[in-house]
Amino acid sequence: MSITATNITKTFGNYTALNAVNLHVPSGKLIALLGPSGSGKTTLLRIIAGLEFADQGSGNILFGDEDVTNVPPGKRGVGFVFQHYALFRHLSVAENIAFGLKVRKRAERPDKATIAARVKELLHLIQLEDLGGRYPAQLSGGQRQRVALARALAVQPKVLLLDEPFGALDAKVRRDLRRWLRNFHDEIHLTTVFVTHDQEEALEIADEVVIMNQARVEQVGIPQEVYDRPTTPFVHKFLGNVNQIVLPWSGLIPGTNVPQEDGIAFVRPHDIELVHFNTGRDGDPAQVVDIHAAGPVAKVAVKRNDGKGIVDVELSRAYLDQIRLREGDHVLLRVRRPVATDYAI
């Protein structure tokens, strides 16, 4: 089921958390709300869930064609997963998952056997078949998060909402679990919105990324599009590393009229070519100040000879070994492709 939020404004006293935000989530997609803390992404998610209400008269929320703006959370058909899981400590894993079914009114409540079968099915889905009898305190963080997900899915929600679902987990579990979520989504195709401040996470698993900043949506697009063609300086700085190169720059910058008098070019570290000074023909002269060669990609910091700051360059290990780069070497830099030049900042 698609989600449409129109013109949502939310203020807390003097603080504006959301400023006339519009959002459309197509049915069956996995969408990431990405932004720094305080950007309003969690507030938007909570308004979609009905845990928070937009300011009076500001806008509405549609699930499909149905207006749910004033529907309480329990009746919206949302599954919500909290950052810190919010599992019921006094209930076992199986009882947690069954909670949403057991609290239904007698007429709508499935019988015991049906509930038990559903719990078993969900335990299988989250790969915790044998742990139904455990209490949340006896599980690891990743297991708890999966139980929280199963509990939300048990009521067969129309949309699934996840608030920083992997925020409290360590790096390895985080990577495993987000890939698992992607595969899981490919199986069930439930409309899903998740909030994150981790750009890598959003770009890796989302069908579409909604980037938020200061109570507004900055850009919406598929991951590759927002990474390659950021439309605002904020998105630029927020998504991946970027060098702000102060012009003029000796050598060609594709898509610009170089040499330029002034301005700034935004260039990603892997879009810069680096050669030894004596082997190059053209380029901006600079000197290597630092080499970080741990991992598949070497990170090299170089200082421009004209004193216009440090530029970060990413090179493959193979290339680094081939040219035998050392700290202190004089080099030439060439821009392969800028992401943008001269935003009005």
Added chain:
Amino acid sequence: MSLFSKQRSVIPGFGLSFGFTMFYLSLIVLIPLSAVFIRTSGLSWGEFWNAAFNARELASYKVTFLSSFAAAGVNGIFGTILAWVLVRYPFPGRRVIDALVDLPFALPTAVAGISLTAIYSKNGWIGKWLDPEGVFFSVNQINLFGLKFEGIKVAYSALGIFVAMTFIGLPFVVRTLQPVIEELEPELEEAASTLGASRLQALYKVILPQLVPAVLTGFALAFARALGEYGSIVFISGNQPNKTEITPFRIITKLEESNAAGAAVPYATATAVAVVMLVASFVLLFLINLLQKWSRRHQEA
């Protein structure tokens, strides 16, 4: 061979502080308590029985334990509500009310006893509307469906004992519950509501079960305090033999009698009652602890 394995520790001085702890505990707690048993052992079984289990003593145990239990129960319920309101809702004057909760702790118990008696006696602010001999019931009678209602006596009755015990026990429940409620994340209620639970279901299926261990702890503390309470009760109870004499009052009375009569084993009749009280309280608190452990079973990782 040392009793405890030697391990290197960043915090030195375990031996010294442990030794001091044991010494202090013995001096303050164990020796006085054992004296109660040693004194009592001077009596024969028959004398012990006569001293501790005659009709008057039995009546005092009954009124003491029942009133304490009822008072702790009432505190368990209303103290929980009070703690909930103090933690969850910001309202003007919250800090003042929060400070008021400690008053029964801080107040000399005799002051509490005198003020309660003054209020609930037949001429007191509340007592005159309740007492059969007060301004209201001495001239009026309420007739409800043929049942005559002629007022209730609070001061100088078992009800008065219960009122005083409720007064002094309240802070124990509130102060035990406050930190627990503070730790209860609002997300739990939100999770329950997104899963379709009503407010009432969220309350009795999610919140209350998580508060039970703390409520039991508060109950146990209030109960123990009420059992030992003396100062605030002796004024309001009236100390009528076989009716409103609490056990601590019986112990004092027996001490005085023993002094006056020059008994063969001084104080032994008083310590006999004390032994009964001690053992009974210990058993009860032990049972409550078991109950608590059971209610916390899911917290063990």
